Amino acid sequence: MIRHPKDFFAGLVLLGFGAGAIVIARGYPMGSAMRMGPGYFPTLLGGLLVLLGLALAARAFWLRGDPVGEWAFRPLLLVHGGVVAFAVLLRPLGLVVATLALVALSRLGGWEFRALEVAALFLFLTALAMGLFVYGLGLPFQVWPG
Amino acid sequence: MGHLADNLVLGFRVALGPLNLLYCLVGAVLGTLIGVLPGIGPVATIAMLLPATFKLPPVAALIMLAGIYYGAQYGGSTTAILVNVPGESSSVVTCLDGYAMARQGRAGPALGIAALGSFFAGCVATLILALFAPPLAELALRFGPTETFSLMVLGLVAAAVLAQGSLLKAAAMIFLGLLLGLVGTDVNSGALRFAFGIPELSDGIGFVALAMGMFGFAEIVANLEVREKREVFTDAVQALLPTRADLKASWKAVLRGTGVGSLLGVLPGGGAILGSFASYSLEKRLAADPSRFGKGAIEGVAGPESANNAGAQTSFIPLLTLGIPPNAVMAMMMGAMTIHGITPGPLVIRQQPELFWGVVASMWVGNLLLVVLNLPLIGIWVRLLKVPYRLLYPAILLFCCIGVYSVSNSTFDVVLTAAFGVLGYLFIKLQCEPAPLLLGFILGPLMEENLRRALRLSRGDPSVFFTQPLSLAMLLGAAILLVLIIVPAVRSTRSEAFRG
Numbered sequence: 216m217i218r219h220p221k222d223f224f225a226g227l228v229l230l231g232f233g234a235g236a237i238v239i240a241r242g243y244p245m246g247s248a249m250r251m252g253p254g255y256f257p258t259l260l261g262g263l264l265v266l267l268g269l270a271l272a273a274r275a276f277w278l279r280g281d282p283v284g285e286w287a288f289r290p291l292l293l294v295h296g297g298v299v300a301f302a303v304l305l306r307p308l309g310l311v312v313a314t315l316a317l318v319a320l321s322r323l324g325g326w327e328f329r330a331l332e333v334a335a336l337f338l339f340l341t342a343l344a345m346g347l348f349v350y351g352l353g354l355p356f357q358v359w360p361g
Numbered sequence: 362m363g364h365l366a367d368n369l370v371l372g373f374r375v376a377l378g379p380l381n382l383l384y385c386l387v388g389a390v391l392g393t394l395i396g397v398l399p400g401i402g403p404v405a406t407i408a409m410l411l412p413a414t415f416k417l418p419p420v421a422a423l424i425m426l427a428g429i430y431y432g433a434q435y436g437g438s439t440t441a442i443l444v445n446v447p448g449e450s451s452s453v454v455t456c457l458d459g460y461a462m463a464r465q466g467r468a469g470p471a472l473g474i475a476a477l478g479s480f481f482a483g484c485v486a487t488l489i490l491a492l493f494a495p496p497l498a499e500l501a502l503r504f505g506p507t508e509t510f511s512l513m514v515l516g517l518v519a520a521a522v523l524a525q526g527s528l529l530k531a532a533a534m535i536f537l538g539l540l541l542g543l544v545g546t547d548v549n550s551g552a553l554r555f556a557f558g559i560p561e562l563s564d565g566i567g568f569v570a571l572a573m574g575m576f577g578f579a580e581i582v583a584n585l586e587v588r589e590k591r592e593v594f595t596d597a598v599q600a601l602l603p604t605r606a607d608l609k610a611s612w613k614a615v616l617r618g619t620g621v622g623s624l625l626g627v628l629p630g631g632g633a634i635l636g637s638f639a640s641y642s643l644e645k646r647l648a649a650d651p652s653r654f655g656k657g658a659i660e661g662v663a664g665p666e667s668a669n670n671a672g673a674q675t676s677f678i679p680l681l682t683l684g685i686p687p688n689a690v691m692a693m694m695m696g697a698m699t700i701h702g703i704t705p706g707p708l709v710i711r712q713q714p715e716l717f718w719g720v721v722a723s724m725w726v727g728n729l730l731l732v733v734l735n736l737p738l739i740g741i742w743v744r745l746l747k748v749p750y751r752l753l754y755p756a757i758l759l760f761c762c763i764g765v766y767s768v769s770n771s772t773f774d775v776v777l778t779a780a781f782g783v784l785g786y787l788f789i790k791l792q793c794e795p796a797p798l799l800l801g802f803i804l805g806p807l808m809e810e811n812l813r814r815a816l817r818l819s820r821g822d823p824s825v826f827f828t829q830p831l832s833l834a835m836l837l838g839a840a841i842l843l844v845l846i847i848v849p850a851v852r853s854t855r856s857e858a859f860r861g
Contacts (some may be wrong), residue, residue: 222527225791229533236540236555245553249821253552258538267533274529283790290585291786294578294758295779300764302775317762318755325751326588328853336752340759352413354767 219280226272233264293324306361310349314341365491368718372491375719376726388425389727392432393735396439397742399446400584400750401757403433404799405577408545408569409760410590411700412767419701420716424723426697429676430690431483431724433651434633434670435731438475439742442468442662451633451669454641458661470603471662471803474611476735477603478667480820482619482712483728486674489623490681491721494710498682501707506814507825511832511839513808516629516685518839520800522846523630531797534788538798541566542805549813550662561773568696571802572773573761574781575819581788589750601736603659611663614644622668627799632688633676636668673722680705681717689796692803700768709820 217223236257246252297320302314318337322328348354375381382861395406407426414422444457455475482669504512517535524531544555556562603611621643622636644664645654646766654661677694679687684706686692698705703713710717765778785795789791819825 221790222530225530225533225788225793228787228791229537232537232540239555243554244550247821248823251549251809251813251816253547253550253554256553256812257540258545260536260543264536264540266534267529271527271529271533277683285586286790287586287786288583290582291783294582294585294754295782297660298578298758298762298779298782299776301759301780302766302772305766305772305775313760313762317759321755321758322751323580325585325754327751332752336755341757343756344763348382348413348763348767352416354412354763355770359745 217275219275220283221277221280222278223272223275224283226268226270226275228268230265230268230272233261233268234264236261236264292322294321297321297324306357309357310344311341311358312360314344365776368495368714369491369722371715372718372720372722373726375420375715376424376722379834381424381719381723382726384417384421384425385428385723385727386730388428389432389435389731390734391425392431392434393436393439393731393738393742395429396436396452397448397745398436398753399440399444399448400580400754402449402576402580403430403690404572404693405580405757405761406433407690407697408573408577409757409764411569411697412764414697415767416703417791419698419703419741420719422701423698423716423720424727426694427724428727430633430694431670431673431727432731433555434666435476435479435735436742437669438479438662438666439472439739440746441745442471442475443728444746449633449669451637451673452666453634454637454665455662457641458656458658461655461657462659462662463767465657467657469601470607470659471601472739473601473736474607474615474659474663475666476732478611478615478618478663479670480728480732481615482622482667482671483674483731484725486623486626486671487721487725487728490678490724491718494678494682494717494721498680498707498710501683502711504707504831505829506811506818507829507832508764508835510547510811510815511826511835512683513685513804513811515835515839515842516679516683516687517797517800517804518842519628520630520687520797522842523635524797526792526794528846530793534793534795534798535801538801538803539805539808540801541571541798542802543809548806548810559773561771561777565806566777566802567765567768567774568799568803569765569768570778571781572689572693572696572785572799573765574778574808575785575798577757577761578778578782578855579785579789579795581757582782583789584677584750584754601739607659611659613661614640614664615667617647618664618667619671621664622671623675625668626672627678627687627833629679629685629687630797631672631676632690633669633673636672637665640664640668670728677720681709681720682707686800689799692799695803741748761817 239253240257243254244252245254297317300316301313304316322333349356395401406429433449437452438455440448441455442463445456445460459471521531546563560796594605618640621640625631625636645651676687679685680691686695695705718754765774
């Protein structure tokens with residue numbers, strides 16, 4: 216049935232964004248063409264996005280294409296988990312702890328996790344970041360907890 | 362012509378100032394570095410380094426950021442030739458003959474001709490920028506909101522048409538980008554749009570967060586899908602200078618590559634990549650014996666490598682004269698200029714001549730630095746290529762996080778970057794290019810503002826876009842482009858359907 220899964224799902228995703236934009240923009244005044252309100256342009260764009268998404272998804276029944284392929288859930292979750300952990304830990308605990316979380320989690324998302332190597336990488340990157348950004352550029356970072 | 366000479370003198374005086382010279386060098390060398398490293402491109406790098414430029418004067422900042430783009434064109438060829446992996450997407454075709462040359466023990470001449478060709482192309486492209494940008498800017502100064510809106514339509518249509526992959530997808534990504542650009546406070550009415558009650562979103566989505574997530578993080582996840590294995594041809598690099606026979610075989614390819622690259626660089630959706638592909642197929646078509654290509658033909662390295670450097674530089678023309686970024690890197694430059702308080706567009710040349718001419722002159726200086734430094738530094742780049750990716754990507758992630766946080770000291774922006782990383786990975790899996798989205802995102806608010814003004818002037822009559830001659834010409838151009846691309850696409854779709 217669906218011959219081009221990538222296009223089909225891309226179409227659905229884009230359609231979803233367009234429909235969402237239209238629904239949300241209903242809460243904003245539309246105005247008129249002469250006096251465009253805040254809802255005018257988003258509704259226009261959302262409508263066009265819905266049409267293109269539909270066309271893309273519909274076309275997937277004719278065109279042929281490769282399957283979407285395996286999702287790399289482990290790196291996806293751990294790399295971005297590391298980034299979010301960095302963001303969450305930065306203010307209360309400082310740059311060093313946040314860096315540790317980022318390096319450790321993102322390495323867990325990769326292929327080889329060697330504890331010693333990760334520790335060395337953490338120390339090197341911490342020193343580099345402190346030297347470049349905290350002392351070199353003077354960016355206002357809290358470095359240590361407390 | 363006297364005018365040009367005066368302006369160039371002014372430019373060189375700016376570019377050769379000690380601070381600017383230093384940042385030109387830093388940008389060019391950093392650009393080469395990320396060009397050499399596969400898996401990180403100029404978009405993510407500019408996003409990463411932007412906060413580091415906050416305390417610099419705008420000229421120095423732009424000189425450095427520009428250096429990253431053309432520097433990356435020099436670095437990309439090194440990896441393509443030695444590892445058979447494009448260090449930069451604009452060096453994809455260089456792998457074909459460059460790597461073949463390396464396997465024949467001719468990595469040196471391949472690297473040498475890539476650098477020399479890039480240098481020549483860089484010089485010519487700098488001159489083209491200096492010659493053609495001022496008159497184009499004068500023309501653009503006469504544009505009202507109607508013409509500006511139509512110009513943006515033309516730019517985005519061309520970007521969608523020339524994008525890699527499906528036109529429909531690229532167009533949809535542009536619309537999604539335009540929508541994302543509208544998040545935040547509407548400048549006209551003060552209404553808060555698509556902010557979901559999050560106070561940090563009232564200023565809109567940070568372009569650094571969006572670009573870094575989609576071009577940096579998503580790319581890292583995609584790279585981690587498969588276990589890396591890399592074979593570096595290190596022993597093969599001996600004599601770097603091409604022989605007289607090599608030069609004789611490749612000088613025409615360099616000339617043609619420079620021409621093709623300069624031309625395609627100006628087009629929206631162009632930049633470095635398009636020129637390199639076009640140059641390769643041109644060389645193959647013109648060759649007396651096309652079967653040599655893919656087996657180590659030096660023209661196959663000389664042409665594309667000249668073209669990508671020329672294109673990287675001429676793609677500054679639309680940004681600096683029309684205020685329209687033709688590709689993702691220029692979209693980043695546009696954001697960077699805005700952060701530094703400069704509105705990219707036709708007024709830059711007139712109001713800030715030292716900025717414009719300083720950046721132009723710095724490109725020539727940067728190219729000279731690159732060709733002088735690059736060849737001796739190849740040993741270092743080769744050693745760098747041996748650093749495994751598992752040590753590199755945590756470093757890239759950390760610098761990205763620090764960079765995006767430093768833009769406005771906001772941890773929310775870091776989380777937002779992660780969200781765009783996830784979205785970017787989804788789009789990679791679905792084969793949707795992120796570059797058109799970034800273009801739309803940068804142009805979104807501008808397009809809305811110009812549409813609003815144009816319609817107010819015409820009392821709500823949309824036909825104004827077709828009755829003003831310049832605007833009509835631009836829309837016709839867009840329509841012709843669309844028809845040209847759609848007709849063959851329709852044909853192939855139909856033949857697909859008939860066959861299946």
